[in-house]
Amino acid sequence: MNSIEQKINSLVVDLYKVGALKFGDFKMKVGINSPVYVDLRVLVSHPKVLENLSLLAWECAEPHVKGDHICGVPYNALSMATIISVRHNIPMLIRRKEAKKYGTKKLVEGQFKVGDTCVIIEDIVTSGSSIMETVKDLESEGLKVAGAVIIVDRGQGGMKNLAENGINAHSMLTLTKMMQILCDEGFIDKTVVSAMDKYLKESQISIPLTLDFHHCQVNRLKMSYGERANVATSPVGRSLLQLMETKKTNLCVAVDVGSAENLLSIASQIGPYICLLKTHADAVGDFCEETAKSLEKISIQENFMIMEDRKFSDIGHTVALQYNHGPLRIAKWAHFITCHAIAGPGSVSALKSAADDQPRGCFLVAEMSSEGNLITSTYTKETVSIAETHSTFVAGLVSQSDVTTTLPGLIQLTPGVRLSSGTSDGMGQQWVTPEEAVLKRGADVVVVGRGITESQNIKEAAKLYQSKLWAAYQTRVRSG
CATH class of the missing domain: 3.20.20.70 (Aldolase class I)
Known part of the structure; x- marks a missing residue:
């Protein structure tokens, strides 16, 4: 096992211990129950785990995506993008969910030039729609999106949707891999892994190609x-x-x-x-x-x-x-x-x-x-x-x-x-x-x-x- 794999295994165990991974029977947004719930929002109360996760995700993805700036998808990925920005001295941009109606009325905060490249940071991907919305807003300001760094891919079609829409995305972890690590370490048993696999097969999400996510001229x-x-x-x-x-x-x-x-x-x-x-x-x-x-x-x-x-x-x-x-x-x-x-x-x-x-x-x-x-x-x-x-x-x-x-x-x-x-x-x-x-x-x-x-x-x-x-x-x- 190489150094990166060891760090990832240790991180997954830490996530489990601080309550970022919950097991049971959870009603999900897609309308069906899931045996596992990933909640990275709790990491704001565990700064060392948050720091380790953010820097490790960047270490895994850095060979594949490079840009002049980074931008965290609001709101949870903002803290992760901030840690990466400070540690690696990469200028950060903040994308608002809607433009201000006063002052500069900006949609994207920070200093940049038209044509600059930007890497998007996201915590969890399910369908990929939040990243696509961020791409549209960044591009509307003249930026070019070089790719996306994702902490956890839930395995519900999001990475496929992003690839089909031309977005270069790299995830540090999949939900399947996380479950396998916890099973190997003795924290969960195989029945939980099997239930999760069944859930993922039943909850795949697809997004139409070339769909304009902000102003779709569709019926x-x-x-x-x-x-x-x-x-x-x-x-x-x-x-x-x-x-x-x-x-x-x-x-x-x-x-x-x-x-x-x-x-x-x-x-x-x-x-x-x-x-x-x-x-x-x-x-x-x-x-x-x-x-x-x-x-x-x-x-x-x-x-x-x-x-x-x-x-x-x-x-x-x-x-x-x-x-x-x-x-x-x-x-x-x-x-x-x-x-x-x-x-x-x-x-x-x-x-x-x-x-x-x-x-x-x-x-x-x-x-x-x-x-x-x-x-x-x-x-x-x-x-x-x-x-x-x-x-x-x-x-x-x-x-x-x-x-x-x-x-x-x-x-x-x-x-x-x-x-x-x-x-x-x-x-x-x-x-x-x-x-x-x-x-x-x-x-x-x-x-x-x-x-x-x-x-x-x-x-x-x-x-x-x-x-x-x-x-x-x-x-x-x-x-x-």
Whole structure:
């Protein structure tokens, strides 16, 4: 065994000992369970292991990739890139997830010249989409990407996707190799290795060739949810699309009830059939921290996500307080919130900051289903523009028509759906059928409320809507 192999073996054992490798039964972003979870974020609390890992990864890749600069994929790889930069005296660049709206308005921070080369540093690769997004941003600033240095390749198709898209990538470790080292060292047994191999075979991810990850001129309505997950720039939006693909549901149920007991009872009944549950927590008279925890527990058990339909519409400072403070503490338990664009992009930026690095996302209200609403086509167009500019946090749009034109990763959420169309509740709500919402209006996620929650058999109603909506989606994709 040579020196590099010895260092790698020792490093893998260190990662295991500090808790960067966890074994059990973990729900992954791709929607299925994995017997192993790699979490390199814990290394910020173990600086020596972080330093060893970063420098060893560079030592393994340096003969194959060289550049004028290095750039860590935000956010976890930034610390690794910083260590490499300082130790080897290589100028570092920082790629923002979105350009600043003030000052220099830069997307890439640091000093460089057009034509300079850059090596990307990434911690873990699954599909490779985060590296491709970084490539696009660096190239948009006139830089040339010389390659990518990756700590761990999960073995789910990411390296193949990068190679097919012309990116010279080198990984220090594969998940398979890590498991074998730990097995050889006696930390895990062969059954764990076998379970992991089975998981990897069932969770391969491919990315279409030559797909422009920022402004794809493709028809999102003809793409599968899985394909769109690969180009979604909102991490939590990507998770929702992957969940929809694997669970085979595009149903969201609006559970607008007055008591926590009723909310949780309905959530348990509809859980197997939905991808998203939409709440109005301020309408639940006894909503409290325990209600939120119970709802979270059900969402994990039944594999769905939660949206609080708060429709924020104030200045940034105010919405940040409403989101992360007060009696509801929405940021703590809701994967998504809704927001009007009336106050401008500042409110979106404030909500993103208030999320405090939790996996959270926002849906901007571009259109409404209520009769006589005051939203104009100009307002809708400006809302779409804000969504596209802030697409790392904005996961999608609430709309009644296909308003997204450039980012297929944005999700269209359409409310106001019932089995029979052309009806009204007498208070302005107008309904369309599931088929009309998906096939004619471009809905990705369809919101059904009272058509399910006021049904005599809530579970069967949810099952029926899920079946009809998924069939409509399959028809839409097949027609392409």
